[in-house]
Amino acid sequence: MGTAAESQTVTEDVVESALVEGSTARDADRTGDGRPPVEHVVILAGGLSHERDVSLRSGRRVADALRGVGIETSVHDVDASLLPFLTQAKPDVVWPLLHGASGEDGSVRDVLELLSLEYVGTGPRASRAAWNKPIAKNVILGAGLATPDYVTLPQSLFRELGARPVLDAIVERLGLPLVVKPTRGGSALGVTLVRRAEDLPRAMVDCFSYGDIALIERAVEGTELAVSVVDGADGLQALPAVEIVTEGTYDYDARYNPGRTRYYTPARLDPEVAARVAEVAIRAHEALGLRDLSRSDLIVDATGEPQFLEVNVAPGMTETSLFPQAALASGRDLGDLYRTIVTRSAHRRSTSG
Amino acid sequence: MSTTPTHPAQPTASGGTRLDPWFGAYAERAHGMRASEIRALFAVANRPEVVSLAGGMPYLEGLPLDVIADAMQKLVATRGAVALQYGSGQGDESLREKIVDVVRLEGIDCHPDDVVVTTGSQQALDLVTRIFVDPGDVVVAEAPSYVGALGVFRSYQADIVHVPLDEHGLVPEALEETLTRLAAEGKRVKLLYTVPNFHNPAGVTLSAERRPRILEIAQRFGVLVIEDNPYGLLGFDGDPLPALRSLDDQGVLYLGSFSKTFAPGYRVGWVVAPHAVREKLVLASESAILCPSNASQLAIATYLDTCDWQGQIKSFRELYRERRDAMIGALSEHLPSASWNVPNGGFYTWVKLPDGLDARSMLPRAVTARVAYVPGTAFYADGTGTDHVRLSYCFPTPERIREGVRRFAGVVSAERELVDLFGTSGAPDPDPTDVENPGPNLA
Numbered sequence: 030m031g032t033a034a035e036s037q038t039v040t041e042d043v044v045e046s047a048l049v050e051g052s053t054a055r056d057a058d059r060t061g062d063g064r065p066p067v068e069h070v071v072i073l074a075g076g077l078s079h080e081r082d083v084s085l086r087s088g089r090r091v092a093d094a095l096r097g098v099g100i101e102t103s104v105h106d107v108d109a110s111l112l113p114f115l116t117q118a119k120p121d122v123v124w125p126l127l128h129g130a131s132g133e134d135g136s137v138r139d140v141l142e143l144l145s146l147e148y149v150g151t152g153p154r155a156s157r158a159a160w161n162k163p164i165a166k167n168v169i170l171g172a173g174l175a176t177p178d179y180v181t182l183p184q185s186l187f188r189e190l191g192a193r194p195v196l197d198a199i200v201e202r203l204g205l206p207l208v209v210k211p212t213r214g215g216s217a218l219g220v221t222l223v224r225r226a227e228d229l230p231r232a233m234v235d236c237f238s239y240g241d242i243a244l245i246e247r248a249v250e251g252t253e254l255a256v257s258v259v260d261g262a263d264g265l266q267a268l269p270a271v272e273i274v275t276e277g278t279y280d281y282d283a284r285y286n287p288g289r290t291r292y293y294t295p296a297r298l299d300p301e302v303a304a305r306v307a308e309v310a311i312r313a314h315e316a317l318g319l320r321d322l323s324r325s326d327l328i329v330d331a332t333g334e335p336q337f338l339e340v341n342v343a344p345g346m347t348e349t350s351l352f353p354q355a356a357l358a359s360g361r362d363l364g365d366l367y368r369t370i371v372t373r374s375a376h377r378r379s380t381s382g
Numbered sequence: 383m384s385t386t387p388t389h390p391a392q393p394t395a396s397g398g399t400r401l402d403p404w405f406g407a408y409a410e411r412a413h414g415m416r417a418s419e420i421r422a423l424f425a426v427a428n429r430p431e432v433v434s435l436a437g438g439m440p441y442l443e444g445l446p447l448d449v450i451a452d453a454m455q456k457l458v459a460t461r462g463a464v465a466l467q468y469g470s471g472q473g474d475e476s477l478r479e480k481i482v483d484v485v486r487l488e489g490i491d492c493h494p495d496d497v498v499v500t501t502g503s504q505q506a507l508d509l510v511t512r513i514f515v516d517p518g519d520v521v522v523a524e525a526p527s528y529v530g531a532l533g534v535f536r537s538y539q540a541d542i543v544h545v546p547l548d549e550h551g552l553v554p555e556a557l558e559e560t561l562t563r564l565a566a567e568g569k570r571v572k573l574l575y576t577v578p579n580f581h582n583p584a585g586v587t588l589s590a591e592r593r594p595r596i597l598e599i600a601q602r603f604g605v606l607v608i609e610d611n612p613y614g615l616l617g618f619d620g621d622p623l624p625a626l627r628s629l630d631d632q633g634v635l636y637l638g639s640f641s642k643t644f645a646p647g648y649r650v651g652w653v654v655a656p657h658a659v660r661e662k663l664v665l666a667s668e669s670a671i672l673c674p675s676n677a678s679q680l681a682i683a684t685y686l687d688t689c690d691w692q693g694q695i696k697s698f699r700e701l702y703r704e705r706r707d708a709m710i711g712a713l714s715e716h717l718p719s720a721s722w723n724v725p726n727g728g729f730y731t732w733v734k735l736p737d738g739l740d741a742r743s744m745l746p747r748a749v750t751a752r753v754a755y756v757p758g759t760a761f762y763a764d765g766t767g768t769d770h771v772r773l774s775y776c777f778p779t780p781e782r783i784r785e786g787v788r789r790f791a792g793v794v795s796a797e798r799e800l801v802d803l804f805g806t807s808g809a810p811d812p813d814p815t816d817v818e819n820p821g822p823n824l825a
Binding site: 077078079080081082083085108184187188192193216218219230231233234235237238239272274282286288290291292293294348349354 | 397398399400401402405413416418419421422423425426429431432743744745746747749750752797799800801803804805806
């Protein structure tokens with residue numbers, strides 16, 4: 030896969046030694062760990078993706094939390110004025126809170142690297158792999174983890190072979206129910222749970238309205254979980270799993286309108302299953318070469334095995350999003366947590382060489 | 383400083399959290415108010431890269447902004463202590479006098495006492511519905527109807543019943559049939575809602591011949607008519623038709639607005655109502671907002687006094703006519719497989735998609751192609767309208783309109799291919815719960 034090469038997991042000792050050298054008494058007071066404090070963060074939010082609205086909401090929430098702990102934070106859209114702004118503002122760190130398209134596919138991160146700016150989160154190549162659901166599933170399989178059986182098919186193939194025989198073969202092979210989703214994108218946009226074969230064509234049309242390639246996977250019945258992972262002073266840590274119980278499917282409406290969905294944090298799991306779930310999320314994070322933070326969506330099947338569905342390198346940070354819920358449930362203050370994340374990212378270069 | 387929410391999500395009776403500690407406390411009518419996927423997609427529509435054929439924003443760059451700026455400065459300098467003060471619940475008298483002159487252009491003969499100034503005609507819709515509609519009462523509305531009106535009716539838990547319109551507006555026979563049926567079912571029909579001129583979204587105008595017939599039927603069934611007329615003065619050919627209110631001063635509530643003929647930012651509209659109804663409207667408005675903005679009202683009164691507002695409307699008509707022509711020309715060139723009407727005024731074309739296409743499921747593809755429109759479903763209370771889209775030509779320049787239609791045609795043809803490929807040409811079952819809440823994007 031070649032994606033793990035990008036993983037720059039920093040060992041604790043390297044961090045610690047670098048910290049001692051660069052610290053001052055004042056800094057130690059501010060950050061509590063000796064690194065010079067981050068003074069200016071630029072959050073990237075908006076963009077032209079289908080998830081623009083979600084991204085703007087994520088950006089505002091994180092900005093509020095960072096300002097709440099005294100860090101000057103600006104929120105900027107991805108447009109023609111961005112690069113001149115970044116060049117002039119020279120922030121300590123950039124946090125791309127873009128969902129969908131160039132925000133998560135790595136391109137914006139590529140540009141940040143070109144500008145030699147420090148940024149929060151996964152590097153461009155690993156982002157590109159994680160953001161593409163079938164590629165991520167492949168990496169996960171390679172790491173010995175479970176993921177529902179699937180096929181990935183472009184629209185052009187249906188055109189060449191005819192839709193009917195291909196859909197029949199899919200149902201024959203994978204059975205029902207199925208989940209159809211665009212290979213790229215989030216917020217459940219274009220995603221359909223298909224219970225009857227006759228509903229599959231409509232689901233394909235809805236999916237291809239969002240993108241040219243469809244991922245069709247066996248729907249696993251079980252406990253739906255979101256497991257967030259953060260990289261901190263103690264290495265990678267899984268936050269408490271959030272269990273999602275929705276009346277109907279966990280679609281866009283259920284995600285962003287509080288009420289239809291119940292969340293259990295921590296999830297109602299046996300301790301050994303909970304430990305396994307945390308382990309799977311951390312291993313997925315490592316296998317995909319992710320950095321700083323991620324959120325894996327998993328389903329615990331009837332046998333108690335966590336099945337990997339997808340991972341988000343820029344997890345939603347809105348008032349109804351899963352990552353902040355998990356952080357709060359773990360007893361963390363969001364401002365403190367986000368400060369830790371930006372501080373780590375700001376000093377990545379100095380600490381990792 | 384802690385960033386933990388002050389009201390952490392409370393556990394619910396059946397366990398877990400719902401992320402909204404007040405979820406159990408909302409009024410029944412609030413449960414329908416939800417942020418939809420379509421609404422989220424509109425977040426992209428406002429970006430300059432996207433040609434938005436979605437919103438009904440007037441082209442304000444067509445206004446003499448420097449002249450208006452001078453007038454506003456003078457207003458605050460000379461009458462600031464009045465303009466920035468509370469005002470009358472019914473609205474500023476000097477403005478109401480001028481509104482009487484404005485509505486006279488459509489044949490309405492009324493007195494400043496008959497006028498109630500509101501915060502846009504959207505508030506007028508809210509007030510009228512508030513004083514007339516109990517939950518379950520029927521409001522009869524054209525099919526399709528302005529999305530913002532449907533939102534108001536829904537929020538007062540009205541039962542919305544649609545009556546079809548055709549190229550001459552609301553169909554009298556269909557109205558009569560519907561009212562007869564509803565009477566037989568024992569339903570209480572309170573209001574008939576109509577946009578008679580340059581309809582939003584259908585673009586059609588109620589013919590002069592049908593106007594008295596519609597009024598006669600409404601009168602016979604004891605149904606009050608809401609005549610919503612924001613576009614009446616924006617016709618491209620000839621004089622405006624006589625307003626319904628000019629033919630019946632007791633059975634019609636006339637709603638007017640400066641939003642489309644001047645500027646929506648002031649949020650000034652009005653109702654012309656019979657005396658008893660006017661009293662209730664004033665009381666309802668005072669309980670809702672105390673009084674409409676005095677600053678906005680005096681600004682508009684100043685504009686009407688000091689600027690050539692009729693000349694301005696004339697120049698808007700020319701501007702919008704040119705844009706209408708650009709839209710229709712581009713549709714003929716790029717989208718021969720669809721059909722549409724040619725509006726004689728107003729802001730909108732109502733396009734019927736080629737058979738089998740669903741305007742809602744096409745929207746993400748349109749956003750990817752950097753063009754936005756409003757799916758027809760927004761204009762129906764019952765989930766129908768998947769086969770139509772509303773395209774507005776008021777805001778983009780003619781060149782951008784042509785580019786937008788070209789992109790839109792590309793989206794239609796890609797969707798056509800997809801639907802043919804998967805054989806999903808049967809439109810999905812209408813889902814009455816699948817409704818849009820109006821926002822400024824859909825006005």
